[in-house]
Amino acid sequence: MLRQDLQATKSASGAACSPPEHLVSPVLLSRARSISDEHVTLTKKLATDYDASAAKRLGELQSTSTAVKEYDQAHSALAELQSLLQSSDKELRELAEEDVQHTEDRIEQASSALKSSLVPVHPFAHLPCLVEIRPGAGGDEAAIFAGDLVRMYEAYCARTGLRTALLKYETAEGTVSGGAGTTHVQEAVLEIDSPGAYGILRCEAGVHRVQRVPATESKGRTHTSAASVLVLPSIDAETSGDMGENSFNDPRSDYYIDPKEVRLDVMRASGAGGQHVNRTESAVRLTHLPTNTVVSMQETRSQIQNREKAWQLLRSRIAQQRREVREEELAVLRRGAGAGKVGRENKVRTYNWGQQRVSDHRSGLDVRNLDDVMEGGEALERVMQSVRAWMAEQEVLGLVAEEESIQAQKK
């Protein structure tokens, strides 16, 4: 009874948005309890007869089981404090008040320990990343929206102290420029080279939809268009060495590309070169022959720099393709458990100008502060946080489904 009251106040203070980060969702909690139960059973079993594989399993369950215990203890401590707060004894009440803050902190810590013991850290979460943005359906308006998204992420990163560089910024050809400050983006690649950027931004992958009256629309009709966002973990020559098996020199790595399988073309008009002409083309194109993946780069005047950036982009794309193939098999298992696929085809979020609202279709979170979202502000952070929480939950659901199907196969 008391615990429920507490949760009600918590979510009220968190406004009508996402549950606060330190609350553990029912899915996670029930998963944790079943692990904890298994831990108890195994401990009893091991007390009578030793079994190496059971001992190993026990070790794996240990951290969750400890976390659940601490979580429950912290909650009952708080419940006790709550009842003391009702007490008629003034001194007892004061004592309890002093302890409330401390106990809430304890709950928070226990919650996050519980979550991290359950949710596997994404193997690439610590890496920098590349964010690729391309217009989808919706013509001019989609290209303008793609430009808005580029600025949104640039602003978000600037605010949160992540280093960015535009690796590629291609504006559309043959389009009429709209009002001030609008750019028709055909393809943009934003490099976010701070460690951990992939873990922070991977929740942004998918199709982002916009509903608004385009600058080019004379009759004042609202259009719906979309832009797609791809988030690729990235490694470069300098960090590659420290990445162990993610190193692109390691043939087992997703990032490894055999240079013999890549054709490099410097895009220069044919004919005489040397002293006879003085060209300024520095464009470089890489083709990965086995997959026919093509990357071209002409941002800088330096052919060498263009080549390095093209390689970086090619490696990330190929690695992504390889992961997708692998994850597809797992996804089949998981989809049965209702876990959505975070793929590039899925509409993940809608930006509605008329209602000044942004809704994320995965976490179900709605925020009213569209401008703040577009400026990469707190509101965007809240949306992203809700998605990260949602993803963690999906991850656990996936694990449960996976385990169940393994159990089913064993039988």
Place this chain on the structure above:
Amino acid sequence: MPRISPSLIRQASHIDQRLVRLLPICRDLPSARNELRWLAEHAATKPGNEHGKRLLEYYIRRRARGEPLQYILGTEYFGDLEMKCRPGVLIPRPETAASVSHLASLLLARQLPPRLRVLDLCTGTGCIPLLLDHELRKRFRDSTTSAEIVAVDISPKALALAKENLAAQPGAADFITFHPADVLWDSDTNENLNEPPSLKEALHARHGHGPMRNYDILISNPPYISPKAFRTTTARSVRHYEPKLALVPPDQRTPRSYDGVTSDEDDAIGDLFYPAILRHAQDLDVKIMLLEVGDLAQALRVAGMIVRQGIWDHVEMWRDEPGYPVIESVLVDGVVITVRGRGSGRSVFAFRGEGRWWLDSDISNEWASTPVSKA
């Protein structure tokens, strides 16, 4: 030059009128867009941003008239390096950088003499010694080998710029020096003190008199355009803005006939520097030599001169991208010569004596099977 198609002009004018002005010189829309962006970025770096628009306008006007982009921006990339550029000095070309980097990639730190001696003739901006030094210091990081590079040019403007470029590369001044010299003038003594000294005189001045010091590697990208090719196949922007001294060798025929030049005579003028450079290579006991040329026909003529000189163990021709894994061969004066890579004929490469052991063994084994000897 073909006219720009009206549809392309229309397309450009939809995006930005300034692109229309850049189209005739850039030829296609992606290049025009890139150049416009680079010019705008350059204008934005200048102090006094309120003049930015006017400055950009001025840059576009200059570029549209045909002035090389590199003179307007003041630099050009050469391999990993950015070289200062100024009117009066030839702008470095990417093909030259590709040959120099390829040569560096063939040298084996462990096998080389501990202090490798390199000579660059006709150095211009100093791009070749600076890139070679940069690449070699990367390659020699874990060894005690180092390279001492001497570079010469006849033009005071080129030498002044080369020294600025040298000062801009950290550490390079310990390894490279620039000197005035006339590569074509073969004399041990400097009779006329107003002229730049001969190469030998310049090297004596550098090392002190006494027996001539030898050089291990000789590189040169000398003027190689013939008078006719200058009039016909050389781009207008090059003809009008880059120094002719850097492009076309002097006409030294005596007596000079003014009623036309035969095609052989025209070629001979274009080739004028190579016999002089080959003599220097022999006198200085050079072991590895890399000479840039204008096209495959000139490469064949220069390879012929090298074969006939009779002192080289092996000769090759390299195309624009010498590292590209395609190998062909041609017959020059009865000798089979390897042609490496893809693109136009770009340079001629030769080595002899211990030079073989300084080069990547995979390649020198392959070379070992096809020795150059006059049949």
